Amino acid sequence: MPLSRLAALYGVATSYSPSPDRTVAASDTAVVAALTALGVAAGTPAAVRASLAARETELRERLLPPTVVSWAGGTPAPESVPDEGGSGPATPDGTPGTAGGSSLEAALAALPAGTRLSVLTEQGEVRETVERLPTGVHVLEAAAPDGRTARAHLVVAPAKLPAPTGRTYGLLVQVYSLLSRRSWGMGDLGDLTELTAWAGRALGAGFVQVNPMHAAVPGAPTDPSPYRPSSRRYPDPVYLRVEDIPEFAYVDENDRERLLALLTRARRLRESVLDKGALIDRDAVWELKREALELVREVPLGPGRRAAYCDFLAEEGEALEDHATWYALAEVYGSDWTRWPQGLRDPRSAETARARAELMDRVDFHSRLAWLTDAQLATAQRSARDAGMDVGLVHDLAVGVHPGGADAWAQQEVFAAGMSVGAPPDAFSVQGQDWGLPPWRPDRLAESGYAPYRRLLRALFRYAGALRIDHVMGLFRLWWVPQGRPATEGTYVRYDAEAMLAILALEASRAGALVIGEDLGTVEPGVRETLQEHGVLGTSVLWFERDWDGTGLPLPPESWRADCLATATTHDLPPTASRLTGDHVELRERLGLLTRPVGEERAEAAADVGEWLALLARLGLLQGAAGGVSEQSEEAEIQAVHRFLLRTPARLVGVWLPDAVGDRRPQNLPGTWDQYPNWRLPVADAEGRPVTLEELAASPRLHALMEVLREGGATGGPEPTA
Known part of the structure; x- marks a missing residue:
């Protein structure tokens, strides 16, 4: 046809x-x-x-x-x-x-x-051969005997990404959920910096993996999901530790009283979460921080700070100007650019240029926020490396961006209009999924030499020891859903995976950073093998690792792959304590999410856990047994799960931080919107009482679990074999 x-x-x-x-x-x-x-x-x-x-x-x-x-x-x-x-x-x-x-x-x-060939290298050198070129994105020119000529982007990349130097373990945490007695009602970059310094020095951890730190779409309320951001290139200033900004100490005396009042309100907001059980209120936190940042901005930058800011503006150029302009315009016209006055919907129009000039003070404010947040993220990564971490921060790259946000406005030419990314119907979701994220156009990416993708990766690697790529299969293909149609009526669109991987390898190697692909769920044949060939680590979660092609039983540790991050759970799954106790079934029953009788769900969940506990017992990992697996304490079982992960050849072993204190509540419950407080829960103990960073550092339960990792030789151990 x-x-x-x-x-x-x-x-x-x-x-x-x-x-x-x-x-x-x-x-x-x-x-x-x-x-x-x-x-x-x-x-x-x-x-x-x-x-x-x-x-x-x-x-x-x-x-x-x-x-x-x-x-x-x-x-x-x-x-x-x-x-x-x-x-x-x-x-x-x-x-x-x-x-x-x-x-x-x-x-x-x-x-x-x-046909004659020549290459203009990224370094500005003209070569008459394509042999032994330096890595980079060059210009390839061809002149055919019939007079035709052509130019192409030539990506020369290392065949393999940087690899872990041995094996190490680390912590997985959603930064907003980690409150200290110094934060303003949600975890911030000051808390992250403290966590990395403590985890590296006191626990011997090699990395801390965090949620996407991308800039959010402002609103009332703001979408709390870190996976539907306004921009993936710039971080979210809501995570700023305001007191750590150098100019904070020099706020004018006339504004000092207002600033102290804001600090008092911030303390009350923090206490409402930690002491009174309130949910994390991102909008309330941002309201306080924005007002405080306006006051701090009134302090003139010193010569050195001014020079650093000017360098940042020059380095980021048009991309930052567009980003800050969108946020300035959103303050006036709302946070969906598709509903702005017609002339402002085009970032290159004369109307937008005039509006930018009129709003230059607000454009500068949002540019300043991007600079400050970037600097505090870099400080957190330096703290991690200074604490002895081999990797440091592992940042998370979301699949896409909000259709009304800053990236979608500034880069309209590379997004597919009228389409949304999702997933086809499968055994887990018979209706398919629509994530509401506009996909990149593969043709426009190729025509630009993947410039938007390169700039995005370069920005993230600036303060990352590793990058986790959510739904890494999207480097190969994405499920495109026409807007207004159900997810069942979509189709796959293929990307040039070789080019996407080459750009990834190029930028990661320049940064000396690892790459971890989230490759859970349905993966087309050959994808995992291709990723492994180029050094992209996979993601292996305990409960999914079974012999699916044979017995269906839990996969023994020696059969796991080596090139992966191995964990017991993720932010989208029940915490380990919840799975061991069956609480996750009860939660889904209360919310009306079960598709089968609750008795069947309980029986299946219990059988699943029973098979894993039986394997742990056979391997002698359930230490302290007093008379059988059923008598093991929950804490001992969680420790056994992590002893098992250490038995695998996985190069990275991750500990979901809430697991260390027995938290039973998932941070995100897929399939819910307002039925469950997704992305708004602080780290808590088994009784649901919020646990501060200071309490975590002193927790006997946490230290006992970390001792399991240390005794298992996860950090600084020999290179595992496949």
């Missing part, structure tokens, strides 16, 4: 497989919508035929795809194309060319014989 052929040439799937033995056809409506979002006319049979003919002609006549990839250390390529040039690079399904890039080898093979 012409539509299927056209879709294949743009990387749009016409079917998908929810399980290995089942294939489902994507609707023509979804395919046409995806093509339309890619700028391809496909609304009628005539339009499809015309677009197909145009695309085939384009692919046949072009010399180079927009981006090509060469892996450093690979087979050297010739400086000109030999006589046996091929007909064109092929996609995985055999069709020539796609919207993405290709390997340099394939691109050269497709060029006419005698």
